[in-house]
Amino acid sequence: MLQVERLTKNFGGLAAVSLVDMSVRQGELVGLIGPNGAGKTTFFNLLTGYIKPSEGRVRFEGKDITGRKPHRIASAGIVRSFQQDNVFAEFTVLDNLRLAQHLNSGINFWQTVFSTGGARRREREIRQEAEEILELVGISQLAGTAAGSLPHGHKRMLGIAIALACRPKLLLLDEPLAGMNIAEVDETIALVRRLWENGTTILLIEHNMRAAMSVCQRFCVLNFGRKIAEGTPDEIKNDPEVVKAYLGTGSSVA
Amino acid sequence: MDEINVLQGVLNGLTCAGWYVLVAVGLSLVLSIMNIVQLSHGEIYMIGAYVVYYFCVNLGISFYLGFVIAVLASGLLGIVLERVFFRPFRGKPDQALVLSIGLILVFQNIVLAIAGGTPKSYRSPFEGVVKIGSLALSTERLVIIIAGFVLIGALFLFIRFAKNGQAMLAISQDREGAALQGININRLSAIAMFVGCALAGVAGGLVGALFTLTPTMGATVLMKGIAVIILGGLGSISGAVLGGLIIGLIDGLVPVVTSSYMASLIGFAIVILILLFRPRGLWGHE
Amino acid sequence: MSSRKAAGFGATILLVLALVLVGLFVKGPYILHVFILIMMRVVLASSLRLINLSGQLSLAHGGLVTLGAYTSALLAMKLGFSTWLALLVAGVLAGLVSCLIGFPFTRLKGIYFTMVSIFFVQIIVLTVQQWRGLTGGASGLYNIPRPDGFWGIEFKSKTSFFFLMLIVMLASLLIMWAIERSRVGMTFLGIRQADSLAESVGINTTGFKVLAFSIGGFFAGLVGGFYAHYVSALDPTAFGFLFTIYILIYMIVGGAGAFAGPIIGATLLTVLPEVARPLESYMPFVFAAILMLIIFLMPEGLVGLPQRLNRLFRKTAKDQADVAG
Structure with missing residues (x-):
């Protein structure tokens, strides 16, 4: 459904995202994880047209959508949520x-x-x-x-609802759980699972590893703008590169 | 159009460039530090010229004294404006912009009430003409070119080496981050307004001698300043210098062939093209 | 809510009736002229607000009025267009030009857009001054034809112009009101609140911003055309930067957040200089002072006054009750 090839973005001399390949198949629920500053949100901005890539292609349902304007990418069927200014x-x-x-x-x-x-x-x-x-x-x-x-948690939920109202084929969620309390986290995870079961394909950025591990089938891990690992939750947990990346930041994978 | 005319046009263009850069840098500085479009910046320039006129002609004292006072007064006026009008509206750029429009009317009408509407003029002490081969450049124009580039060079050094300059750079790049690092935005805003307005005062005092003074003389200069900073990249000082050179040379060279009207039109067309293809300006990067 | 709606509807009907009565019974040319000025400025300030709905504060309005005025006048004078057709073309052309400059201008957001929009006024004024063969240059145009008469109506008296402008104003306000409460208006407001989010749900934010700018430009051009045939003379600086600032002041002082805001602002600030004749030479200063007071003390504009007074009364009533208790 979504194919990303060698996607790269340089800011000045710095590569925020570098040569990332990944794909999402119809009906999948994929997690995009990585330490702070790994380039996850930049990656979303590249997919949805808010930033133009320096290099690489984004294909959606066979069509090349690289560098299209955000509203045209939305009408192609990729809709995202935001972390800030989300309502x-x-x-x-x-x-x-x-x-x-x-x-x-x-x-x-x-x-x-x-x-x-x-x-x-x-x-x-x-x-x-x-x-x-x-x-x-x-x-x-x-x-x-x-x-x-609205209180923060409800704003986030509304943010997801706004994205849903566009009837997306592929839903991109940017840290939907950030800043939520425990009850809201559980509710939102249940919601994400429900959406996925109803047939929405989802790509999810998440910091809360336990929550992400509990819903996603497959993961893609970014660090310093590069993809360092890809696989099932178990494969990721035991991947030495991933463990190293997370150890370096002091947070744990599982 | 022969070679001499073209070279003469280049010299005139450099004069315009010095003039525009002195005005544009203030606009740019205030924009990048305070996130405010200060539309009454042209009026600060106008006030600078009128203060020199007052000391030179009304009091008959001296151009130099008038000039120094004009520059200081413009700078202090900048500090007052920052404290009284703009500080309460930090984070509300639309309201600050509308306020600065109100200030245009206030300044124009204060000067109109004091000095009257009849055009005024004064002469600077920089008399004579510098000859380079068959080219002629009046000394007062040469002074504008030199003042423009020397002062902007000094500003560069200030930003590069002074502590406050570094802090200003930090704010212009990342407002929230800079605030977190304990940078005093109030003080830097005051410095930005002082420096920006003082430079406008320098421009007013020097250029005032070339033209006649009217209370509405700030409008044209504001337009040029805006063109320069859009062209060079919003909030970039080196960009403003580049933009000033381009707009200045257009205003110097195009009239050699056609008219100054065409120069304005071409300047405008270039700004439109820049907006279409490089909205961050020539110098700004994505 | 619906009782408030009914009250608003009733007040509008009463106001329109009052204006019709003014047109029928007031014969003083001076008073009618002031009314015509008010109605022109109401349309201009309202059209500026329509642009502002999409989050853009434009300072291009004077240029668009000038463009409309000269277009309508020249079409009628040089090409022998019917004045009515000329007027329409003036509006449409101003709208089209807004659309054309809208694309580059809307590349800049917020205050940056405002900054660059100022250019337009200067370019139009300069062009009119320079193109002497067509526009008469700095000396302007004279003897612009009055609107063609029809059905036995001749456009000579102030009364006839009063009614013409009344119709233009009511039609314009009706259209702008319909746009604002429609899905289009909602989209404008959405873009103003969060333009990235609007873009993410598939809204072509550039397109809608340019649309708002073009509709505003159309009405500015229309009013410019009306002015040309009404006053029958034009000079290039009549609608310059100062004029543009005044339109902005009408909108802000009245209140950019409400449909009634620019109507109230344009009315009060047109009447003020007429009743305060002795202050005439200080008027720009007075306007600036009012503008600043509003921004410092009542940023929502004069439309917010009833609510503020209400709150104040309630508070003092409560204080008195507290003191008594």
Whole structure:
């Protein structure tokens, strides 16, 4: 589904991401891990078009999408969540999801400005779909709350819901668990698993190793912008390179 | 268009470059340290020129004294502006920008009320003409070129070697990181405003002698300054020098062939092209 | 909420009725002229706010007004266009030019966009001054034809212009209001709040920003065209940098966050210099002072005044109750 070949990004003289090859197959749940500053978020930014790669290719469903603008990559089916500025703060939670359905709204400029019958009907459907997504993510009770006033954990959940509202083929989650309390972590892990079981392909950056190990089938490990290992959770845990990389940072793999 | 004219155009262009760089560097400094587009920067330049006029013509004392006072006054005005108007709006760049628009009206009308609307002029003591072969350059223009490049060179050295200069560089590259390292943003903002406005005062005092003074004379200079920093790369001092040279040479050379209007138009077209293809400017990297 | 909506609707109807009555019964040309000025500035400040919905603070408006004014005047004078067609073309051309410059300009975000947008005014004004053969250069244009009459209506009296501008204003505000409460308006606001996020859900943020800029440009051009046929004379500096700043001040002082903001701002700040004649030469200073007071004390603009007073009263009432208790 997703093939990445020799993806490289240099900032000045420094290689933030260097010659990374990886692929994600339809229906997989892949974890992207590595110590702080390993280039994981830069890698996401390269995949989704926020940064143009210095070298390398990104192919999605056979099409070359390297260097396309982010909104075109989103319409191709790759949608991401963000760590910061991850919600439309002034909108209500429900409106966040209504706007996020931009791509499949199918309403054009004149229809919405003149508020035609068709547009109004479609908006009702969109509202309904938004409510379903809130249900799925488990934050229905917050539909009318302003997104900016949500506590951190709920903001993160809304961030995932926004990405889901685009009906992604491939969902990229950037540290969805960061800053969550234990109950929220469990909820979110359950959600990620549910999404995956419903058929969404997911690529997940995560710092919380235990949580990542519990959901992902396969891992790709970055360190200093290079891919140092790839494999199942067991293979990764015992990989000497990975152990060394994590020992160097003082955090443990398992 | 013969060789002499072209060389003369280059000299005029260098004069413009010195002039524009002196103004643009202040804009750029304030932009990179404080994240503020200070649109009343052109008015600081205007005030610099009027202060020199006041000492030179109204009081009849001396150009040099007027010039020194103009530069100091511009710099101090910068500190006051930072403290009173811009500091409360740190992190709110839109509001700071609108405030600086208000300041344009305030400064123009204060000067209008004090000095009146009739154009003024004064002469600098740099008389005479320097001849290089068949080329002629008035001494006062030569002074602008030299002042421009010497002062910017000094600023370079300051940034490279002085402790405050290094701290400024750190802020311009990573605001949050710098704040975490305990860099005093208030003090550096004040220094940036002082230096930037003082340089605008230098430009006003020197260039004022070449043209007539009006309360709205800052507008043109602001446009040139903006063109220069967009061209050179936002927030980069070396970029501002490069941008100043380009815009200055265009303004010096193009009128040799057509008109100064075409020079403005070409400058504008280049800025548009830069925005389309290198939005970070010639000097800025991604 | 729906009672507030009803109240807003009722107030709008009353205001429109009041304006119609003014047009029917007020005969003083001076007062009608002030009303026409107010309505023009209401449309301009509102169109500036429409651009601002997408997070862009534009200082290009004066250039677009100049462009519209000269386009409409020249089409009618030199090519013999019907004034109505000329007016429409003026709006469309200003919109198209906004679209063209919008692409490079929107490469810069936030304050950087604002900074570069200033250029446009200067370039248009310079071009009009230099292109003497076409535009009359610095001396300007005279004897621009009045709007063509139809159905026995002649556009000579102030009253006829008052009603024409009233229709232009109401139509413009209606369109801008419809855009704002539509999905398009919602998209603009989303881009303003978090443009990377908007892009990630498939919104072409550049396209929408340019769209907002172009729609704003259309209305600026339209008002410029109206001005040309109304005053019947143009000079290149009428809508320069200062004019642009004033439009911005109307919007900010009234309140950029609410639809009524620019309407209130443009109205009050057009009336102020007329009632405070003795202060005339200090007006720019007064405007700047008002602008600064608003930014320091009430950044949401005058539209926030009722709410603030309300809170203040409640607080003093509570304090008094506390003292009494």
